[in-house]
Amino acid sequence: MKAKELMDKEFVYLNCDDNVVEVSKVMEEIRRFTCPVVNDNKQLVGWITSFDITKGLREGNQKIKEIMSSYEEITTIHEDAPARLAVILTANNKFVTVPVINDDNQVIGMIRSCDIVELLSELYDIKVYKLYEAMQHQLKGVTWEELMSASALVSKKTTGVKISPEDYEANIMNATFGEAIWATGGLEKFFAGLISVGEMVIARKVGKARR
Incomplete structure (x- = not known):
């Protein structure tokens, strides 16, 4: 099984200039703890967690780019990588979500720990x-x-x-x-x-x- 077969294709992505308050409302509404930040070509440039949002609201930050993790800090997995690699990544690093990217560094899906647990329960x-x-x-x-x-x-x-x-x-x-x-x-x-x-x-x- 490859990563793209395990990933969730339904996800919300953010823009660097999105407003922190508005993003907090969206993340609360869709009940997500993490979201990728992409550019106009859907390429991954940053990462936001609910903790970043909480800190941003407390410190009065306005834009997502002020509080997001940089691309260099993000752990990703390629769509054609073995799905077991995603399992190891989430287990070793206690990740909630790992973004799945293609050859153009575009985010095409998310592998969440809950998806892995569901798969393992079936196995x-x-x-x-x-x-x-x-x-x-x-x-x-x-x-x-x-x-x-x-x-x-x-x-x-x-x-x-x-x-x-x-x-x-x-x-x-x-x-x-x-x-x-x-x-x-x-x-x-x-x-x-x-x-x-x-x-x-x-x-x-x-x-x-x-x-």
Whole structure:
């Protein structure tokens, strides 16, 4: 899944010269804590949060450009980036929203933490092996046996406990996504483990090809 498949295309954007008081009313009406600030070409130039608005009202600021975060301070995600990157960004940085941009730096959507929670709740009861099947599909030319072998090695490296590829396979056949998140210590660690498995499989394939 790519970021653009997870993003919300319905969002409000602001202009640098918008009035702080009027923006506060809009954000309250649409019940949003964050909004992107764009130029006339819809390119991202700034970011506003409800905290910025509160501070701006208290200090008597008039324009959004006086209180917004600059472009350099904003964390974005490209529309074609893996959706899991958005999950990691929000988890690591406790973001409420991450703006999605295209090649022209135009804001085309928002990925919100609530969207991620909703998606994860739908995935919670999915068996873990389904995720590994999806990974195998993405890693062209990798067999299931190679994937399980790499997974067992990554598991040993992470936990210090040796496990055979066969036992690892049995575990993921029975475990759900929710159980796996709990067992690995959180969503970030679970996905980090999957990434490590993918990297190891590729490295081993390259090593064999060079022999």
